[in-house]
Amino acid sequence: MRVINETTITDAALDQMSSTPDPRLKQIMESLVRHLHDFAREVDLTPEEWLAGIKFLTSVGQTCTEHRQEFILLSDTLGLSSLTNALHDKRATEASTKSSLLGPFYRHDAPMMKLGDSIISRSKGTEIVFYGKVTDAAGKGIPNALVQIWEPDETGNYDLQNHDPSIMDLRGCFHADAEGGYYFRGLCPLGYMIPMDGPVGDMIRAQKRHGYRPAHIHFVIGAPGYRELVTALYIEGDAHIDSDTVFGVVESLVTKVNKKDPDSPLPYLPSIRYDFQLARETDKASGRVGADPSQILKKTPVATKA
Amino acid sequence: MRVINETTITDAALDQMSSTPDPRLKQIMESLVRHLHDFAREVDLTPEEWLAGIKFLTSVGQTCTEHRQEFILLSDTLGLSSLTNALHDKRATEASTKSSLLGPFYRHDAPMMKLGDSIISRSKGTEIVFYGKVTDAAGKGIPNALVQIWEPDETGNYDLQNHDPSIMDLRGCFHADAEGGYYFRGLCPLGYMIPMDGPVGDMIRAQKRHGYRPAHIHFVIGAPGYRELVTALYIEGDAHIDSDTVFGVVESLVTKVNKKDPDSPLPYLPSIRYDFQLARETDKASGRVGADPSQILKKTPVATKA
Numbered sequence: 001m002r003v004i005n006e007t008t009i010t011d012a013a014l015d016q017m018s019s020t021p022d023p024r025l026k027q028i029m030e031s032l033v034r035h036l037h038d039f040a041r042e043v044d045l046t047p048e049e050w051l052a053g054i055k056f057l058t059s060v061g062q063t064c065t066e067h068r069q070e071f072i073l074l075s076d077t078l079g080l081s082s083l084t085n086a087l088h089d090k091r092a093t094e095a096s097t098k099s100s101l102l103g104p105f106y107r108h109d110a111p112m113m114k115l116g117d118s119i120i121s122r123s124k125g126t127e128i129v130f131y132g133k134v135t136d137a138a139g140k141g142i143p144n145a146l147v148q149i150w151e152p153d154e155t156g157n158y159d160l161q162n163h164d165p166s167i168m169d170l171r172g173c174f175h176a177d178a179e180g181g182y183y184f185r186g187l188c189p190l191g192y193m194i195p196m197d198g199p200v201g202d203m204i205r206a207q208k209r210h211g212y213r214p215a216h217i218h219f220v221i222g223a224p225g226y227r228e229l230v231t232a233l234y235i236e237g238d239a240h241i242d243s244d245t246v247f248g249v250v251e252s253l254v255t256k257v258n259k260k261d262p263d264s265p266l267p268y269l270p271s272i273r274y275d276f277q278l279a280r281e282t283d284k285a286s287g288r289v290g291a292d293p294s295q296i297l298k299k300t301p302v303a304t305k306a
Numbered sequence: 307m308r309v310i311n312e313t314t315i316t317d318a319a320l321d322q323m324s325s326t327p328d329p330r331l332k333q334i335m336e337s338l339v340r341h342l343h344d345f346a347r348e349v350d351l352t353p354e355e356w357l358a359g360i361k362f363l364t365s366v367g368q369t370c371t372e373h374r375q376e377f378i379l380l381s382d383t384l385g386l387s388s389l390t391n392a393l394h395d396k397r398a399t400e401a402s403t404k405s406s407l408l409g410p411f412y413r414h415d416a417p418m419m420k421l422g423d424s425i426i427s428r429s430k431g432t433e434i435v436f437y438g439k440v441t442d443a444a445g446k447g448i449p450n451a452l453v454q455i456w457e458p459d460e461t462g463n464y465d466l467q468n469h470d471p472s473i474m475d476l477r478g479c480f481h482a483d484a485e486g487g488y489y490f491r492g493l494c495p496l497g498y499m500i501p502m503d504g505p506v507g508d509m510i511r512a513q514k515r516h517g518y519r520p521a522h523i524h525f526v527i528g529a530p531g532y533r534e535l536v537t538a539l540y541i542e543g544d545a546h547i548d549s550d551t552v553f554g555v556v557e558s559l560v561t562k563v564n565k566k567d568p569d570s571p572l573p574y575l576p577s578i579r580y581d582f583q584l585a586r587e588t589d590k591a592s593g594r595v596g597a598d599p600s601q602i603l604k605k606t607p608v609a610t611k612a
Contacts, residue, residue, distance in 0.1 A: 001547070001548055001555075002548050003557065004388060004553055004556055005392050006392035006393050009388050009392060009553060010385065012553055013385035013553065016549065016553075017513050019514040019515065020513040020514060021514060022512065025512060025513075026513075027349060028355065031349045032345055032384075033384055035341040035342070035344055035345040036384060036386055037385065037386070039337050039338055040386060040389050040393065041389070041393070042337045042341075043333055043334050043337045044393055044397070045334075045390050045393060046393075046394065046397075047390055047391070047394050047536070049334065050381070050387070050390040054375070054377045054378055057367060057377050058367050058370045058375070058377050059367075060363075061364050061365075061366060061367010061370065062368060062370065064367065064368065071360045071364050071367075072360055075356070075360065078319060078338075078339055079316065079318065079319035079343065080343070080346060082310060083312055083315045083316075083346050083347070083351075084351050084352070084353055084356040086310070086315060087312050087347070087350055087351060088353050090312055091352075206326065206328070206331060207322075207323050207326040207331075207335065208325040208326060208327060209322055209323070209325065230353070241307070242307055242308050243322065245322070247310055247315060247318055247319065247322075249307075249310065251307045251309065
């Protein structure tokens with residue numbers, strides 16, 4: 001009979017999974033089981049701790065709703081989301097803007113707007129203009145690129161946190177012009193604390209972390225034939241720029257607010273200027289087409305709770 | 307500014323968690339983050355795969371109810387529960403019966419019965435007698451030890467899977483006699499397939515695993531001053547004795563059904579005889595008191611869904 005003990009259990013589990021027909025699923029699950037078991041052995045996990053982990057993960061799952069994704073927040077705060085983005089960027093075969101976190105508050109149904117429109121419907125705060133170009137790796141504008149934007153309000157909350165989901169605020173979709181140019185009005189980004197009323201908040205408190213994200217605004221930018229870019233812009237000088245609770249800040253995404261900007265399409269407002277660069281779609285490095293979180297979110301809701 | 311990329315992200319995450327006051331939580335989370343990140347790098351995880359993982363874990367959490375624990379089932383099928391048991395056994399400082407899986411169907415409120423009673427209230431099947439002694443490491447009987455038992459019915463389902471939770475079947479609690487002796491009547495154990503109607507079932511199918519557990523009956527045995535024993539007995543000759551989907555079988559827990567047994571307290575029935583050995587409570591090897599899953603389950607419900 002097979003002997004199952006604290007070392008042989010790993011091979012026993014791998015043997016049982018060896019029948020997996022999909023080679024990629026097989027590879028992922030084998031690696032996952034090896035690392036999960038190594039973790040448990042390394043810390044000499046007790047049944048009490050194991051059960052605390054089961055309860056924590058159950059609570060994370062049960063905190064998810066159609067409009068709240070606590071597992072994404074957990075992944076974000078453990079650095080896994082940021083790592084996944086960095087691996088994605090590394091597989092690009094040409095120059096492109098770095099990715100940043102999708103976060104738990106993306107919505108696929110933000111309203112389509114005209115260049116120059118304001119995404120502010122209810123919030124109060126400093127209005128500024130965001131503008132720049134969407135280009136390819138060579139710096140050539142990508143006509144008609146789709147630019148999706150969302151940001152929190154002046155209290156640090158997204159619309160979904162403040163309101164019934166029927167109300168949208170600080171979200172919008174824009175098509176770039178024939179030269180790839182975009183501009184729109186929004187709030188000057190402010191920092192905020194991640195949602196602390198769920199199990200991830202309990203974890204952050206138990207770790208005595210501050211829980212803050214530096215000021216930022218989210219972008220998802222796409223165009224046919226290009227890898228969709230999920231990213232965010234950050235603001236120079238923010239107190240948490242170097243200690244983001246979810247590790248989203250990359251130096252090349254840090255921008256500054258220009259109080260006077262004669263080049264701005266709306267020079268009477270303060271401005272943030274940023275040019276986004278998209279890489280072509282084929283991901284030769286990995287043999288896979290670049291994945292596309294927002295497209296996936298569109299296809300099936302992340303949270304399945306009735 | 308701190309550079310965050312696919313290698314530096316791990317130290318960034320560990321630095322942020324370094325403020326954790328509880329040294330054990332700090333140790334566990336550091337090891338977890340290291341292994342989680344190593345896993346993602348090893349498989350070069352894509353955003354699409356990351357999101358599939360988020361959705362899977364969300365669904366596992368949302369499948370849990372007060373009477374169904376899909377995260378325990380996931381842990382069981384990945385071999386993590388069995389590994390945790392093996393580590394627990396290894397920390398015992400004296401001889402004791404090996405642990406086996408608690409599984410997702412334990413209930414803390416099973417009825418108290420008298421020695422010799424039957425735990426069968428509704429099910430039909432072959433009745434047998436289970437008997438033996440609960441002893442210490444030296445083989446001395448432990449008077450009045452508490453023996454909790456649960457098993458599935460002849461269709462392979464536990465009461466909670468068949469009925470409204472107000473109905474109990476095939477569960478019972480017994481106090482051993484003054485010499486540590488116990489005996490009760492129950493069904494001759496049968497094998498069954500784990501619940502396949504949730505996300506863990508989807509995983510098992512995607513891996514082309516058979517999903518069966520060999521015939522078994524669950525025990526939780528405790529007495530003041532001793533480490534509580536969470537275990538199960540298995541039956542020799544079962545077709546899945548060496549390929550249990552949840553890796554619960556340990557050779558020393560495999561028993562046989564005696565058709566004739568003159569030593570049995572009820573010799574007119576087939577019997578399974580087994581003596582359980584409990585180790586003393588202080589866990590010198592780890593410096594922690596032996597953990598106690600059933601006590602923890604009693605204190606707070608595992609599933610928190612309203």
